Amino acid sequence: MVSVTDTPTLPTVEVFGPTIQGEGPSTGRPATFIRLGHCNLSCSWCDTPYSWDATRHDLEAEITDRPAGDLLDVVAASGEPVSLTVLTGGEPLMHQRRPGMAALLDGLDELDQDVEVETNGTIPPTDELTQRPRVRFNVSPKLAHAGMDEKRTLRPGALKQFAALARDGRAVFKFVATDRDDLEDVRDIVRRYSVPARAVWIMPEGTQPGQLLASARDLLTDPYLLRMGWNLTPRLHALLWPNERSR
């Protein structure tokens, strides 16, 4: 018999649930979360630096190689009616070619799970990933206020592929934005890659309820966002449980 500890591993920060998906088109839907370690970006306002930032966190303690079977046990423990698993990070697509990822996705299929991958949109997804019909992508390209060079954050090859998935209803683009300048940056990106308006989600910046709500109000006070036909998403988990991990 193959025990779960024999399944290939993934570098894991936390697995938790059931909770609600706090962001994007599935906001409010019950879900189990798998947070993988490491990121290829370093956003100034990142809300999960413990998943990648060795200057502020002890990554040896934060990130553990865990067998895919072990992660699947946690998903199964959420209960059968919970039919969404969110794969986040860090940047989970850094690990898409590992055997642990294939084992995890095969197992999630057996558990009848829809899968949402939270990605920064810099790494093209493999065919092995996109050919899985239940896998969708919440793509969050970083704007100038994340504090990095565009050459690092906006990767044309990857964005083209994600935009095609968005036109097929398999991906949405989710942008952290605070003001009109940010929204104009969003407009430039979605025009350049032909991302349909219905697939664009704007999310206020912040980790505290007061700041998130004020930022959301500012974004809606300017009619620009709604006139563009874009969607607004809260960070519902941050409103409900500010500063708490594994929520």
Ligand SMILES: Nc1nc2[nH]cc(C(=O)O)c2c(=O)[nH]1
């Ligand atoms: N409840 C909840 N929803 C989320 N949506 C995206 C999350 C993330 O950290 O990527 C997240 C998270 O950490 N918790």
Ligand code: SF4
């Ligand atoms: S891409 Fe995401 S996980 Fe990586 S630093 Fe930026 S916000 Fe944090």
Ligand SMILES: [Mg+2]
């Ligand atoms: Mg996040």
